[in-house]
Amino acid sequence: MRQHDNHARPDAVLSGGQLAAIATAARVCARPVRLRGWRTVADAVTGEVISAVRSDEQPGGVIEVPCGNRRAAVCPSCAWLYKGDLWQVMAAGLRGGHGIPETVSQHPAVSVTLTAPSFGLVHRGPGRDGQPVRCRPRHDRPVCQHGQPASCGRTHRDGEQLLGQPLCAECFDYAGAVLFNAVVPELWAAFTRALPSAAAREAGISRAVLRSHLRISSGKVIEYQDRGLVHVHAVIRADGPDGAGDDPPPWASADLLKTAALSAASVPSVTLPHPGDSGSMLTLSWGSQADVRAVRRGIGGELNEAKVAAYIAKYASKATEDAGGIPVPIRSAADLAEWNVTPHGWRLITACWQLARREEYADLKLARWAHQYGFGGHFSTRSRRWGVTLTQRRQQRQAWHDSHDGDAGGQVIVLSEWHYAGTGDPPG
Numbered sequence: 001m002r003q004h005d006n007h008a009r010p011d012a013v014l015s016g017g018q019l020a021a022i023a024t025a026a027r028v029c030a031r032p033v034r035l036r037g038w039r040t041v042a043d044a045v046t047g048e049v050i051s052a053v054r055s056d057e058q059p060g061g062v063i064e065v066p067c068g069n070r071r072a073a074v075c076p077s078c079a080w081l082y083k084g085d086l087w088q089v090m091a092a093g094l095r096g097g098h099g100i101p102e103t104v105s106q107h108p109a110v111s112v113t114l115t116a117p118s119f120g121l122v123h124r125g126p127g128r129d130g131q132p133v134r135c136r137p138r139h140d141r142p143v144c145q146h147g148q149p150a151s152c153g154r155t156h157r158d159g160e161q162l163l164g165q166p167l168c169a170e171c172f173d174y175a176g177a178v179l180f181n182a183v184v185p186e187l188w189a190a191f192t193r194a195l196p197s198a199a200a201r202e203a204g205i206s207r208a209v210l211r212s213h214l215r216i217s218s219g220k221v222i223e224y225q226d227r228g229l230v231h232v233h234a235v236i237r238a239d240g241p242d243g244a245g246d247d248p249p250p251w252a253s254a255d256l257l258k259t260a261a262l263s264a265a266s267v268p269s270v271t272l273p274h275p276g277d278s279g280s281m282l283t284l285s286w287g288s289q290a291d292v293r294a295v296r297r298g299i300g301g302e303l304n305e306a307k308v309a310a311y312i313a314k315y316a317s318k319a320t321e322d323a324g325g326i327p328v329p330i331r332s333a334a335d336l337a338e339w340n341v342t343p344h345g346w347r348l349i350t351a352c353w354q355l356a357r358r359e360e361y362a363d364l365k366l367a368r369w370a371h372q373y374g375f376g377g378h379f380s381t382r383s384r385r386w387g388v389t390l391t392q393r394r395q396q397r398q399a400w401h402d403s404h405d406g407d408a409g410g411q412v413i414v415l416s417e418w419h420y421a422g423t424g425d426p427p428g
Contacts, residue, residue, distance in 0.1 A: 030075040032064035037418035044411035062421050070379070072317040073327045079317035085393045086380060087313040090219055090235060093244065093387045094295060094305035098396065100387040104244045108254040109237040109295040111308050112261050114191065115287035116180055116229035120172030125156045125163045125226070132157065136167070146170045164226025164323060165344045172344075174351040175275040177229060178374035180284050182364040183270040184222070184230045185377035187286060190268030192218060192383070195236070198260035198267075203251055213249045215239045216257075219382035223315040224323040228348045228373045233312055235295065236261055243385035254294035265290040273360040316380055320372055325349070329371050348373045 040052040055063045072079040088098065094109055096102035127133045138151030148168035156163055166172035195218075200210040220234035236257055240246025269285040295308050321327045324342030326349075333353075336346060352370035355361050369376035382389065 028077040029066040031067040031424045034062040034421040035418045036421045039416040042413045044413050071327050073321040083313045083316045086316045087309050090312050091309035098388045100244045110257045111293045112234045113291040114232040115289045117287040119177040121167045122227045123162045144168045144171050174347050178351045181230045181374035186270050187268050191264050194264035194267050198263040202259050217383045217386045221312050221315045222379045228323045244387040258292045261292045326371050
């Protein structure tokens with residue numbers, strides 16, 4: 001049991017063990033948060049104070065705690081913990097645990113990748129199997145309308161700065177690219193709405209009948225390609241109407257989910273005013289290369305729940321900095337000089353600023369999300385009945401630490417009051 005009281009003030013002195021645990025976590029954090037205040041842990045039965053921390057008794061009058069940032073470029077330590085939490089959340093939704101019955105492992109599930117369409121030719125790296133391939137070979141060696149080569153016979157390796165860069169920057173549709181990134185949350189919402197209808201059609205029943213027999217749950221994470229476009233990696237699971245603890249009907253197979261996902265991916269689209277043609281409209285949809293694979297358990301060489309969870313979680317700590325961009329918001333082009341931004345990344349960011357001046361795109365908040373190439377949605381989400389959330393995972397970890405703080409026997413009351421005092425190393 002945990003309770004918080006923002007008015008009470010403890011009289012207990014500092015617990016060395018408690019402070020050591022906080023200090024250890026903050027020491028490996030790249031941007032620790034400085035707090036002023038106090039925290040007391042007491043036995044819920046006897047009221048005895050088990051441990052207490054007071055910032056005014058520490059050097060500088062503050063306590064440093066981990067920043068909790070999910071981006072590895074900002075804080076590798078906190079990003080590592082975030083990635084581990086997301087792995088636990090995704091794996092639990094596929095095999096049980098953290099309050100989800102193990103029977104969920106028998107529910108059909110598929111892994112889905114939704115891609116972005118093409119906005120221009122870019123340099124490509126190794127294939128899906130990791131084997132090197134020639135970038136864009138053409139025997140006739142064509143050139144574009146701007147006189148630039150429209151082919152590339154080189155074999156690029158992972159990590160080359162050229163990966164994702166356009167063959168011709170003048171040909172690349174930067175406005176369309178950032179507008180696509182901006183509407184990805186709408187496209188994902190439309191995809192999840194279309195899934196049940198597609199599943200009902202495949203099963204040969206009405207949507208109303210489907211609701212009484214089947215619930216489709218999902219979890220997803222965002223990936224930035226080298227070219228700066230957003231992809232979605234997701235897991236879709238079939239449950240009974242009550243969620244993870246309810247078995248789906250026998251006809252709800254992985255093949256049904258696969259067909260439904262491919263159908264739903266082909267339907268959603270968002271229409272916006274065309275950025276380069278006054279009076280016309282631009283339709284944005286998922287790319288044609290949607291990939292859907294069944295999640296199989298206990299079969300060598302096939303996707304299993306641990307591999308899928310790891311595949312999803314590995315993208316949780318990455319963002320535009322892995323595609324030649326920057327990890328923090330900026331206000332002007334002058335700020336870009338402080339970062340190692342690729343020419344392609346610079347053009348994507350400036351395209352956001354330019355479009356942000358136009359009234360028809362005001363709702364997209366492109367200037368605010370320019371450092372994310374226009375994408376302003378959540379990097380990781382799950383449907384309500386997935387089974388466990390990141391918040392619950394963190395609460396489980398905190399409850400474990402509280403229950404092992406002294407001799408509380410697992411039942412503790414936590415009293416605390418904290419105030420923000422800065423981020424990063426203190427000045428001076």
